[in-house]
Amino acid sequence: MLLRESPFPNRALAALDRLAEGLLAPSFWAANRLLDLRQTTAERQRQRQSRCGRCRGRTGQALAGLAYAALLLLSLPLATLGLLLWLPVQAARRPFAYQYTAGTAPAEPWDLRQRRTFTFVSANLCLLPSGLAKFSNLGQTPQRAAYVARHLAPAPPDPPGAWAGLVEPRDGEADGYGGTLRTPRQPPGSVAVEVPAAEAAEPAPAALSERFPADADFVCLQEVFDAGAAACLRRRLGAAFPHVLSEVGARGLRGGRPKLLDSGLLLASRYPVLAARYHGFPNGAREDALAAKGLLAVQVLLGSARGRRVVGYVGCTHLQAPAADAAVREAQLTLGLRWLQLFREAQEERGDAVAFDVLCGDLNFDNCSRGDALNQRHRLFEVYRDPCRRGPGQDEPWAIGTLLNSLKIYEEPVSTPEKLKRTLSQPAGRHQYLAGPILSSGQPDPAAPGPWQGRRVDYILYRQHRGDVPLRTEVAGVSFITQLATRSDHLPVALRLDVAPAPP
Structure with a gap:
């Protein structure tokens, strides 16, 4: 495209x-x-x-x-x-708008023998027209959009300790993530604190951050449906992210169905976008069928090395929402996995060095609910790695839910980023303010075994690449962000990846 x-x-x-x-x-x-x-x-x-x-x-x-x-x-x-x-x-409209902000420096040469780090943020913002946002107990869409835009693109220089509170993988873990929670890359003079992975009744929560990471390289947003909110985000993000794709999705009559809203996806990148492709899900049902939900896939240029392109792939998606529609989500996961593979095959050139392949989005199912068991076993998790997951139905002990109890988001204990972080750091706070496990009908599961950490429906997944240039992708940190207290019913998530030469 x-x-x-x-x-x-x-x-x-x-x-x-x-x-x-x-x-x-x-x-x-x-x-x-x-x-x-x-x-x-x-x-x-x-x-x-x-x-x-x-x-x-x-x-x-x-x-x-x-x-x-x-x-x-x-x-x-x-x-x-x-x-x-x-x-x-x-019918004549292309499925996204592209904003390029000039004045940025060209990609720097990349010595493939050196380690590089990339940071990804994913967030469901619920930026619908204010009247529709009220159904999620959220309103004032223009004001919320301005707040999000202001905090997603902070003014340089990066504040000290921007990544304080991330979960760093345990040293020596073959898969790049493990069971030790640690504050990584501490500022000078600070003390690194290690917390062993909990084996007792109440596992320790993952690190919570009050701020979006100031060094984010890629931002993947969902539910940016409101045109004014999208314009506000583009305008503000352009100062920090030269490349922005928005208004994603094919509206109008599609397959005999009206698409009154676009997909709500927005992707911002600090690196040049070489190619982009949007695919719409053909099986949206009920109210979700009115939005052009689908998958946005992009290829970015990260640099060059000895005449080779160094590229990365980022996907952003938002799946069917109603809890009872597990079969619809299952088909969408299969389509998305296939589309991502086809996009890579179409865009990759001989000799390319692939630094990362990442998929972000609100998948609308978790890894703790019995009602989501079908989606938890999808092949997607055999191809892409979820740093917060041990296997179907079992998360890492430090992973927590990203879906808040929307009826309680204005209560005093969660009314500011600082208070929300403090409250979710406690088992009682998580049980009171995070959405709990559900049945396939969407009703709360009364037999859910405790202690539960909440419904984690927002994901950042990655996969290893086997190619001509051996590079290895490893998790350097994971963060659950409380910056949007009272401004969204989701917790944004961040993932930091280290890319280094693969061992012989």
Whole structure:
């Protein structure tokens, strides 16, 4: 797929798309405002604390609801015209927009005898239009997007201790990860603390970080559905990540089904993107079928060595959400694995040195629930390695869930990054504020054996590459990030990989 900044092949089609969206805007705005009348738990709490707030609030909501409903009805003729124009225009739209920020230095030469380190971040941001975000107990999408953008692209220089709190693999582990929790790469003058892997009833949690890593090389985001939020992220991330792919997904009528939202995927890279490919899942069901969920695969140029390209591969995806749809996710995992392999075969050139092959995303199943047993055994985990996993149904003792109990995200013990980190460091806090194991129906599993660490649905996986240039990829650190307290119902995850010459 050609990397062009506009997703449309010419200006005329881009103008028609803007016209169609302008015609749809009044109805969209009114519908979003109607849904936005639904209150989050924090808004209800503030209203209860206000004198006469409940009465005034209900009266105001009723009047606002009538006004928004009237505007929605009046705007329907314009919306119908806009939809008739919007649908055929989408057939000519490429499945992503590419932003390149000039002024960055070219890739540095790479001595393949030396070790290099790369950092990946993956996060589900729930940046839907505010009315839809309320169904996840989140609102204020523009404000949340601005906060995320500001903290994902911190101003240089990197703050000291940016990676303090990562889990570093145990020395001598053949697979690159093990059972010792340690604070890696301590700043000068600090003390490294080692915590043995827990064998007792309550395992120690993985290291939690209050901040996004300042040295992230790749950021993979999910649920960036709102157009304004995507624009805010592109604008801010461009200062630190010269290459950004957004608006990912094929909208319009696809396979006889309407795709009203794109995939929600966004990928930002510090390194040049050589190639990109999007594949849409053909089997989306129920409400998920309205979004163009799929897989985004990119090839990046990391440097050159003795006339060889040094490249890396990054995939970003978001699978079917409803808990009962394990069979749908199973098929999507199989398709994604096949698409990643085909993309590599199509893009790799003879003599390439492949530094890493990473897959990030919200897979919408965990490794602790009986209801997710089918997906836990997928072949994906034979090809890609999950640093937090020991096997089907068994995580490393330090791994914790990334899905929060959305109804409790505004409570005082988890209301700031610092408080969320402190609370999730305790067994009682994890049990109270993380989502627990589920049955195949999505209901809580009353027979789930304790102690459980929560549902880990957000993944960063990697695989080894066997090629002409022997390089070995090893885990240098894993982090669960509390930066988005009250701003998402997911914990972002970060993975740091060391790439070094493979032993003879």
